[in-house]
Amino acid sequence: MSDLTSAITDYWDAAAPAFDEEPDHGLRAERTRAAWERRLRAWAPAAPADVLDAGCGTGSLSLLLAAAGHRVTGVDVAPRMIGQARAKLAAAGLAGSFLVGDAAAPPTGDDRFDMVLCRHLVWTLPDPEAALRAWVARLRPSGRLVLVEGRWGEAGSPYVPGGESLPWDGGVDAPTLASAVRPLVSGLRIEPLSDDADLWGRPVEDERYAIIARL
Template sequence: MSDQLAAVADYWDTAADSFDEEPDHGLGEERTRAAWARALAGWLPPGPAEVLDAGCGTGSLSLLLAEAGHRVTGVDLAPRMVDRARRKLAAAGLPGRFLHGDAGAPPTGEDTFDVVLSRHLLWTLPDPEAALRQWVSRLRPGGRLVLVEGRWRQASQRDTPYVAGADRLPWNGGIRAEELAAAVRPLVADLRIDPLAGDPDLWGGPVDDERYALVARV
């Protein structure tokens, strides 16, 4: 693991204990939880699917996916995030496989998936375009790539990077929808952008920055 990835892993490991306090992370409020469940249902195919949750964090979206009957594999760079995800699904009595590793190059061997889902991860990666290629390569024919991303207002207000060197990350602070679409379009058969900033239930309140889902099919 590079020094930069190690620093990122340490940051999110330290954040694991308080991560779920954010409304859209822990999904503790029923309205927020229901909003994400509806959104996932609109992005994923009907019926049980094999889903790779890349950058699964504490497993809140993985839990919603498992509740909907999907078979989930979660990957995260931070071991304590992975541990929390495992415990979250176990407490709910639901199956899920969680792996510690680089979500940009998931340690899933030759496994392929019907869906690769990633939320708010690309901005943390040293080579996000390589991650996009990796994720598309893990999809079965007709599979879906679902990227929940944005361009964060806080990025322009941050005086120092969240970890050393983060200001040099290619997509630090997020990426605009049209820029991400341009990066993904050569890898897929078709894509669409679903704006998300206008649904306060997803975020636990109103937001005034750019948030969206890119949904693509290979």
Template sequence: MSEHTAEISAYWDAAAAAFDEEPDHGLRDGRTRAAWAARLLPWVGTREHGGGLDVLDVGCGTGSLSLLLAGAGHRVTGVDLAPRMVEQARAKLRDAGLPARFLAGDAARPPTDAARFDAVVCRHLLWTLPDPAAALREWVARLRPGGRLVLVEGRWREAGEQGVPYVTGAASLPWHGGVTAVELSAAVRPLVSALRIEPLSGEAELWGGPVDDERYALVAEV
């Protein structure tokens, strides 16, 4: 799908204006925001002797998770393919008076040069990638020893199945419509020293209401 990069970027640019209207995207409701903070921050972890971590938020969208991380004192770098998403993320952190760095670029190969991170966070991105296995290897390579990979994923119906097309060739993506916890665990396990799955389908406060599909977090250590 690399030949469709411009189309993919345009799709998410067009979605940027309304993106935060989804409860789990914008985290505008205090209960939803608190639910995500209560989950996300322990997944990422803390330094043994205090202080913030260097966190890479890949596919950061409008920066809602980056906002939670920066608010907890972490040093955040966000990457997204869509420039308008990145613009909104920068504005969101600026309006909150919180520092963060946001880059427009391919989240599967983050343009962060030789930088290494204590944690890499990714939410609901893998289904959009032409080579998710390569992206996973890339993200793990960006981690320092002892670092954590946090993947919030699920298996759901992709928008195109509901009459709204994603992009040309989307149906041929390896994880079109999402990825099960079993599949993702099998892909990640050879790259890390330990991993666990935390089911999230039953936690309606995370999603702004009940969901009936598979949603989970995979938390791995290298």
């Protein structure tokens, strides 16, 4: 494991206890939870489908997908995040498989999925384009890749030591990410999300969007 990868793992593991305090992470407010439920219903295949939640964090989106009838596998590099995700679904009486591992190269073997979902992860990756190829390779024919990303408005120092070397440190704009995804899929669309304050629990001014791509 490189020093940068180790620093990223340690950062998110340390962030796990307070992670759900952010409105769009914990989805504790009914309006925020309902907003994500609506989006996921529009993006996901008809249930039941096999869904890989890459960089699942504490499992809030995995929980919504499982509640909608999907079979969910979550992967995250931070053991504490995975522990919370397992506990969250168990408390709700829902099934889900959660693995500690590199979300950029999910340790799912030969399993294939109807959808790969990734929220706010690509900017943290040392090689995001390799991750995009890995996620597409895990899709079944006619599968879909859903990326919820943005270009963050907060400027400042890198979030981990060495983070300034990350290709998309601070986020990635929609045209750049779409250009990286387009050669891997048969088609995609960009869905702006900045103007939906319910998703974030507050109004936002930075760029936030989803890319929904199909094989």
